[in-house]
Amino acid sequence: MEFKPKKEYVCKLLSDEGVKFVIPEYQRPYRWGIDECETLWNDILEVFGDGENISEYFLGSIVAYQNDKNELEIIDGQQRITTFTLFFRAFYEHFQSERANVKTSYLEGFGKCIWEYDLDHGLDYSKSHLSSRVITDCDNIILNELLNKEINLENLQKSNSRYAKNFNFFYDKLLEFKTTRPLQWEMLCKMFLSKTLFTLIVICDSQESAMTIFNTLNSRGLPLSNADILKGYIYKRVSHKNEFANEWKELEAKIDESNNIKNLDFLFL
Numbered sequence: 001m002e003f004k005p006k007k008e009y010v011c012k013l014l015s016d017e018g019v020k021f022v023i024p025e026y027q028r029p030y031r032w033g034i035d036e037c038e039t040l041w042n043d044i045l046e047v048f049g050d051g052e053n054i055s056e057y058f059l060g061s062i063v064a065y066q067n068d069k070n071e072l073e074i075i076d077g078q079q080r081i082t083t084f085t086l087f088f089r090a091f092y093e094h095f096q097s098e099r100a101n102v103k104t105s106y107l108e109g110f111g112k113c114i115w116e117y118d119l120d121h122g123l124d125y126s127k128s129h130l131s132s133r134v135i136t137d138c139d140n141i142i143l144n145e146l147l148n149k150e151i152n153l154e155n156l157q158k159s160n161s162r163y164a165k166n167f168n169f170f171y172d173k174l175l176e177f178k179t180t181r182p183l184q185w186e187m188l189c190k191m192f193l194s195k196t197l198f199t200l201i202v203i204c205d206s207q208e209s210a211m212t213i214f215n216t217l218n219s220r221g222l223p224l225s226n227a228d229i230l231k232g233y234i235y236k237r238v239s240h241k242n243e244f245a246n247e248w249k250e251l252e253a254k255i256d257e258s259n260n261i262k263n264l265d266f267l268f269l
Contacts, residue, residue, distance in 0.1 A: 005200035029137035051187035090170035
């Protein structure tokens with residue numbers, strides 16, 4: 001099977017008109033923690049340097065397929081897409097909190113990477129470019145809160161959610177940067193909104209093709225299991241979705257505790 005990855009700059013990818021990235025039901029919960037975010041931040045600082053001669057930075061590949069609702073279901077790249085959405089949200093919050101003293105272009109630029117934009121009405125805060133339908137991710141409610149226009153920073157500081165912790169990490173790092181390097185703050189913002197940070201994205205017309213490409217690109221990684229796929233398939237068809245999600249999580253916990261069964265895939269061979 002032939003496929004041609006397309007080079008896309010992250011800001012453009014996330015801000016394209018009508019784009020909707022969906023993390024499907026069968027995916028695993030968001031897993032990136034502070035260690036991964038710190039590595040990303042340090043890499044970006046290295047690329048940024050003194051802000052004068054910034055080189056491009058490759059963020060990794062994304063594999064998705066276009067479903068019948070014209071949404072892009074993420075098969076590979078969930079962690080990167082989610083983390084950069086949190087990063088852009090942290091930028092936006094800095095400009096939102098000091099609106100009187102900022103250039104509208106930055107507030108609007110970072111906002112477009114999070115929410116849909118209309119020339120007549122501006123940002124539509126009810127329509128974010130990213131949503132998660134992962135049925136075993138208890139923190140989805142926190143992600144949804146972060147994708148609102150108004151957020152409560154004090155409450156987020158108290159949250160144990162990975163979404164909140166990673167957002168707080170980026171928010172604090174940006175605050176430190178603009179406090180200690182004020183003359184370079186605007187250059188850092190321009191870097192995120194320009195053709196610097198890029199990914200290679202493959203968009204397939206079927207889930208099967210996307211899975212095949214994902215497993216080809218990630219031979220050393222951890223592919224989605226039969227159980228993950230079955231979980232999403234059942235979830236779409238049951239009426240009591242919350243009950244099913246809770247029962248599935250209980251089953252996963254029991255399997256993890258068992259010494260006789262390695263994982264849920266064993267049950268579906």
